[in-house]
Amino acid sequence: MEEILSLKKSFLKESKSARSLAELQQLRVKYLGKKGLVTSKLKTLSTISPELRPACGRAVNEVKRYITEELRKRETLLKEEEHKRLVLSEAIDITLPGKFTPFGREHPVNKVLSEIIGIFVSMGFEVEEGPEVELDYYNFEALNMPKDHPARDMQDTFYISEDVVLRTHTSPVQIRVMERRRPPLKIIAPGKVYRCDADISHTPMFHQVEGFMVDTDVAFSDLKGVLESFIHSFFNVETPVRFRPSFFPFTEPSAEVDIGCTFCSGKGCRVCKNTGWLEILGAGMINPRVFEMVGYDVDLYTGFAFGMGVERLAMLKYSIDDIRLFFENDMRFLRQF
Ligand code: PHE
Numbered sequence: 274m275e276e277i278l279s280l281k282k283s284f285l286k287e288s289k290s291a292r293s294l295a296e297l298q299q300l301r302v303k304y305l306g307k308k309g310l311v312t313s314k315l316k317t318l319s320t321i322s323p324e325l326r327p328a329c330g331r332a333v334n335e336v337k338r339y340i341t342e343e344l345r346k347r348e349t350l351l352k353e354e355e356h357k358r359l360v361l362s363e364a365i366d367i368t369l370p371g372k373f374t375p376f377g378r379e380h381p382v383n384k385v386l387s388e389i390i391g392i393f394v395s396m397g398f399e400v401e402e403g404p405e406v407e408l409d410y411y412n413f414e415a416l417n418m419p420k421d422h423p424a425r426d427m428q429d430t431f432y433i434s435e436d437v438v439l440r441t442h443t444s445p446v447q448i449r450v451m452e453r454r455r456p457p458l459k460i461i462a463p464g465k466v467y468r469c470d471a472d473i474s475h476t477p478m479f480h481q482v483e484g485f486m487v488d489t490d491v492a493f494s495d496l497k498g499v500l501e502s503f504i505h506s507f508f509n510v511e512t513p514v515r516f517r518p519s520f521f522p523f524t525e526p527s528a529e530v531d532i533g534c535t536f537c538s539g540k541g542c543r544v545c546k547n548t549g550w551l552e553i554l555g556a557g558m559i560n561p562r563v564f565e566m567v568g569y570d571v572d573l574y575t576g577f578a579f580g581m582g583v584e585r586l587a588m589l590k591y592s593i594d595d596i597r598l599f600f601e602n603d604m605r606f607l608r609q610f
Contacts, residue, residue: 411445439467443483480583487576524557
């Protein structure tokens, strides 16, 4: 009897310290298994005297029931604890702020560029492109700027080699297109250009849109009409436009086009140096020397050409006073467009 009772005690102690289902299983085997402590006690019952046997039998069975029931309770408890641990470890804190994925947006230069292209396309111009690494021939020579000619000083150039440059303007696209195609032509050529120049209004890379039209009777008045329509559409129908005589080797006559200062509405300010006018582009009638270079009949064809700086137009439209802001990638600036 004592042995039976001490079995119960030792089980109680051991079961309290069992921390896992595996440990419980070990206990089950130790006490209730085929060779377990309780099982072997049951087997020894037959060796006990018949008077004591029923009481001992009851006691062993009672301990067996007790241990079985205890194991069951402990098992339920451990399973519950394990479940709680699992739930806690897998829990998601839905009060945490989500991970923010910033959205990109169109760069102001690209935005203005698309707007410019859109206006000219609506007037029937086609878009053509040319290489940014350009032959000296297309960038200068074919545009009536021979080697060592002082006219080249107008553009500070990045030379790759004697004959290859980073294009300093989009005008070489005129030559490439005219070599390939015959008039009538109404073309714009947007793209990046490079000049060895950097200050508050110049960056070594910037964007231009070239435009030109060639046909049998293109006149200066066509140039004026096209550019005035463009300016009124890009800025404002009321924006004053002025053509001022100028010089480019590849146009004759040449002009620079000014608009009424967008900062002071023509009253005179620091930006327009008190003139009330701002220069926005160069233009002119295509020089017959250029037509000769591409083999066009100079008695048959006339044409106009113009070139504008995209950053400059963007600065005027949005009142930006430093061109470098476009390329610093400061999100506070870029988000405003
Ligand atoms: N290519 C000239 C420049 O970059 C602009 C221009 C283009 C002038 C076409 C006249 C005609 O300064």
